[in-house]
Amino acid sequence: MDNKNSAKASNRVAQLRKERRLSQSELGEMLYIDQRSVNFIENGNCNLSNLVAIADVFGVSLDYILKRSDDRGNTLNNLDEIDFLILEQVNGLSNPEKERLLKHLELDNSLKTNSGT
Numbered sequence: 514m515d516n517k518n519s520a521k522a523s524n525r526v527a528q529l530r531k532e533r534r535l536s537q538s539e540l541g542e543m544l545y546i547d548q549r550s551v552n553f554i555e556n557g558n559c560n561l562s563n564l565v566a567i568a569d570v571f572g573v574s575l576d577y578i579l580k581r582s583d584d585r586g587n588t589l590n591n592l593d594e595i596d597f598l599i600l601e602q603v604n605g606l607s608n609p610e611k612e613r614l615l616k617h618l619e620l621d622n623s624l625k626t627n628s629g630t
Contacts, residue, residue, distance in 0.1 A: 523557040529571045
């Protein structure tokens, strides 16, 4: 990848990581690479396979990573920071825990509907 595209991509990678409040080490774990490699990527030393993996992790298009488009290319566009924090917490739950949480939310919504609030 040429230096111009690498620099563009590295800016977006750092931006996405910071939006999710991830450290370089945490992003590295998600990508199965070490923190030093994430640092290299954020400094413009990246290859296409790394960028594809990063786009997948953040749920954005490769065009967004490369700054060829400002459209993230997914349904995550409309999520706020709090939504990402909630998703991070849910992601760490077991399936039975997720089912209990879902039942709790359904009950809560049902009570709101029935009380008129």
